[in-house]
Amino acid sequence: MKTFCCERCQTRVFFENTSCDVCKARLGFIPAELTLGSFDEDESGDWLRVTGTAAFRRCANHVAPVHCNWMVGAGEAEPLCLSCRTTKVRPQLAKAENHGYWRSIEAAKRQLAYSLASWRLPFPSKAEDARHGVAFALMEQTDPEKKVLTGHDNGLITLNIAEADDAQRERVRAQMREPYRTLLGHLRHEIGHYYWDRLIRDTPNIGKFREMFGDERADYGKALKQHYSAPKADWQTSFVSAYASSHPWEDWAECWAHYMHLQDGLETATSWGLQLDHAVPGGTTVRAEVIAADATDVQAKVIRHWLPVSQFINAMSRSLGGRDSYPFTMPDAVLDKLAFIHDVIGAGVRGDNPMNFTPRPAPQAAIATQTIESTAA
Known part of the structure; x- marks a missing residue:
């Protein structure tokens, strides 16, 4: 497991964390980047990354009892994270x-x-x-x-x-x-x-x-x-x-x-x-x-x-x-x-040896x- 830092204040944070203890930024793991992103939550409930990059939303399992801290792309139809x-x-x-x-x-x-x-x-x-x-x-x-x-x-x-x-x-x-x-x-x-x-x-x-x-x-x-x-x-x-x-x-x-x-x-x-x-x-x-x-x-x-x-x-x-x-x-x-x-x-x-996976079709709305x-x- 890599080490992570809050993107706002550079305090060490960990894979399981949901917020930074120092600056109170919300934290969410971004699978495509293999990193913890730092976010602010606006009045409408959207999560805005402090680095100003692409928008994300929380996995639907962020609530109890799972408390998942992984993120999903804002444009994805699938409500749950990769895991x-x-x-x-x-x-x-x-x-x-x-x-x-x-x-x-x-x-x-x-x-x-x-x-x-x-x-x-x-x-x-x-x-x-x-x-x-x-x-x-x-x-x-x-x-x-x-x-x-x-x-x-x-x-x-x-x-x-x-x-x-x-x-x-x-x-x-x-x-x-x-x-x-x-x-x-x-x-x-x-x-x-x-x-x-x-x-x-x-x-x-x-x-x-x-x-x-x-x-x-x-x-x-x-x-x-x-x-x-x-x-x-x-x-x-x-x-x-x-x-x-x-x-x-x-x-x-x-x-x-x-x-x-x-x-x-x-x-x-x-x-x-x-x-x-x-x-x-x-x-x-x-x-x-x-x-x-x-x-x-x-x-x-x-x-x-x-x-x-x-x-x-x-x-x-x-x-x-x-x-x-x-x-x-x-x-x-x-x-x-x-x-x-x-x-x-x-x-x-x-790609040197074949793997047994079904080739992915062209991008389309995911099935929940x-x-x-x-x-x-």
């Missing part, structure tokens, strides 16, 4: 706690959408691309006999809203003996499945994928059953997590999530000017650096830049009484998989996205 319009099913709001869960999930999804936009990866809603778009169903489990499982199916990402409950998520993490479980991590993993369909399925990348991750045509249900009954004992030699060893699709999604982790972490560290003078005793100074889209030595850059930063973050977390924020190791096989994901994203964005409330599961 909010991907929500197809929202939690039932009759329960007070669901308000907070929805707000937390949308906040995490905006961070996800920021990263995808910064890489210039298409992130269309189902309303924009019915065949190849993405939609989120935020579901509550109300019947113990009917489980709501977080997962991906042909562009539809279902998320059990209990994952937004910190205490519940921690209980599940402990029960599953997972070293790491976060709301944003879930979204990064599931969006990895979505981009497998967009970047790997039926493309020239499929052969290389099978060489590195294995043949995804292996029975998925059988593979998961085998994993939960008897996980691979030596998974640490080739996988970033035990779950990644269950099936090639899960290996890809876990590596995709970790690629997003490290790139977002490096962007934050770089934006703050993080420099580690003692990353390696007696070694040279390490300065945080994002892995550029055209980098050809990804494995070396992960070792040179991300590993020292992650070690520093873990040391800080321990000193503050917390667990390691990044409790993972990366064998050579995982470094190679991360490099492959980096190359696939770059080739797709540059319909968001429905989830029913009892």
